[in-house]
Amino acid sequence: MFTESTFVFIALSAIFAYSFYAVLVAGQLSLGQAGFASLAGFTAAALAPDPDSVGDLPALLIAIVIGMAVGAVTAIVLGLPTMRLRGVFLAIATLAFAEAVRILIINMEWTGGAQGMSVPKVLEPWMAWAILALVAYWFWRQGASGYGRALAAIREDELAARAMGIDVGRHRLSAFIAAGAIAGLYGVLWAFYVRLIAPEDFGFAKAIDGLVTAVVGGSTNFIGPLLGSVFLEMIPEVQRAIGIEAGWIRPFLAGLLMLLVILFLPGGLASLLPRRPQRVAVDGAQGANALSRRAHPAHGESVVNLVGLGKDYGGVHANKDIDLHITGGEVLGLIGPNGAGKTTLVNMISGLSRPTSGTAEVLGLHPGTAAVHKVAAAGVSRTFQQSKLFGQLSALENVMVGGHLVGRPTFLRRLLWLPSARQDEQRLALHALRCLERVGLEDKQTTRASALSYGDQRRLEIARALASDPSLLILDEPAAGMNHVEADALSDLIGSLAQDGLTILLIEHNVGMVMKTCSRIVVLNFGEVIATGTPEEIANNPAVVEAYLGSSESEDAT
Ligand SMILES: Nc1ncnc2c1ncn2[C@@H]1O[C@H](COP(=O)(O)OP(=O)(O)OP(=O)(O)O)[C@@H](O)[C@H]1O
Secondary structure: OOOHHHHHHHHHHHHHHHHHHHHHOOOOOOOOHHHHHHHHHHHHHHHOOOHHHHOHHHHHHHHHHHHHHHHHHHHHHHHHHHOOOOHHHHHHHHHHHHHHHHHHHHOOOOOOHHHOEEOOOOOOHHHHHHHHHHHHHHHHHHHOOHHHHHHHHHHHOHHHHHHOOOOHHHHHHHHHHHHHHHHHHHHHHHHHHHOEEOHHHHOHHHHHHHHHHHHHHOOOOOOHHHHHHHHHHHHHHHHHHHOOOOOOHHHHHHHHHHHHHHHHOOOOHHHHOOOOOOOOOOHHHOOOOOOOOOOOOOEOOEEEEEEEEEEEEOOEEEEEEEEEEEEEOOEEEEEOOOOOOHHHHHHHHOOOOOOOEEEEEEOOEOEOOEOHHHHHHOOEEEOOOOOOOOOOOEHHHHHHHHHHHOOOOOHHHHHOOOHHHHHHHHHHHHHHHHHHHHOOOHHHOOOEHHHOOHHHHHHHHHHHHHOOOOOEEEEEOOOOOOOHHHHHHHHHHHHHHHHOOOEEEEEOOOHHHHHHHOOEEEEEEOOEEEEEEOHHHHHOOHHHHHHHHOOOOHHHHO
């Protein structure tokens, strides 16, 4: 039933789908792959030596090197200005690039114009499948590496990924370069199989075909593009076998399948395969070496120094003229009525938002001018008021992403199957398990974050924030949704973290808990500091009683 060309086209379309997968794993939608493929295919066909003089395989290998280099370099040139774009804007920009390349190639003489270029056929089915195996191997090894987890984290929640110390721009660009190189590889293989390449081989329909194959197969499991390709390339064969020769059926079914997958099976066909989340034996954690610990600022040493800090949103003064000094080992409570400006202030301290006026110095850096991942690397870690977990990752994987800064890169060593990569991954997993144990979630390590209860999600955010071994831990309403027993346990945990030398900034509406946990409290109202002092001083401060305790939070306070 299957011809040789069916086998080759399954391999080729899977390789092309991997070039979409390369960026989809990082949550990016690029439609420029057909442009990379055609540039690479035509350039390699023009520059590679004649197979009659050097032999088929050497000629193909040289063409592959040229094509992948062309794809990668083009991706760098296109990626540098476009990596700031998100979602549909990136898709439109990359599609425009592919169309520009197509027009250029039609109008060049060396490409043969619209007629195209004849290329010797040297690709054998075994070569296509061997190359596909290598590409699939690359993405398999990438998946469970630190790099692969970082890309998954960016896909799930870019802001949280930044706050975990991941350099999002660099990761997105490297995924884009991989996509360019693999699309280039596809362009070369296509050229050296079909004998005659034409610009129309790399039009809009080709880009959509690659995207549909990757999405139908599944873009969160490395096997997805292969599954998608087998499935879609089989449609014409099945048609032929049952005697329906209509050419429109395959593209029609491909479009329909894409719609159904997006609506009912977002993980694609690959999500139907059983998934085995990573698990660490709880006993195994005992006696294991901890990952390197940073030296925290000593008692009295400056951790945060804010001078005249302000933040305006249009006419709203979310923060006004804030002076605040936090020193090593302090547990500082930040309280105030809803909308007082607490979250705005910690967003500026953690570098997520830029002050409108004043200066901020945090662990020697100036957040706002320093990138968020650099602030995280300096030792600032945080939780978010609205949960920002990586929903599709397990609890353990979430915390391992939190340990991005303390773990060592493993992807290249995983490709070479070096034992040290496995040891490093195990050490990071044990470190993550310890953090889960600290918040009492060790039993939930394999549970997907989105499937955890609200209280457990709050705890998981704390475990994830602890995994980077921070010097300054910012907790934004960590006790929200917790009962009194859980809030007491959290208070004890914060106390023990402070004993370990961490400095903690706690935003909480549960004033009883703040009074019990914090050594000093700052009260904000309408964006301004209205009081600072010990819990007793704050409780007896008339301005606080009026501004805060007199507000809707009075029930909590009493
Ligand atoms: N991105 C934004 N754009 C416009 N206004 C904003 C933005 N973020 C915050 N604000 C405004 O700034 C003020 C302070 O908000 P912020 O979230 O910092 O307060 P909060 O004390 O954390 O409140 P809550 O306790 O309800 O979380 C509010 O008036 C809010 O509406």
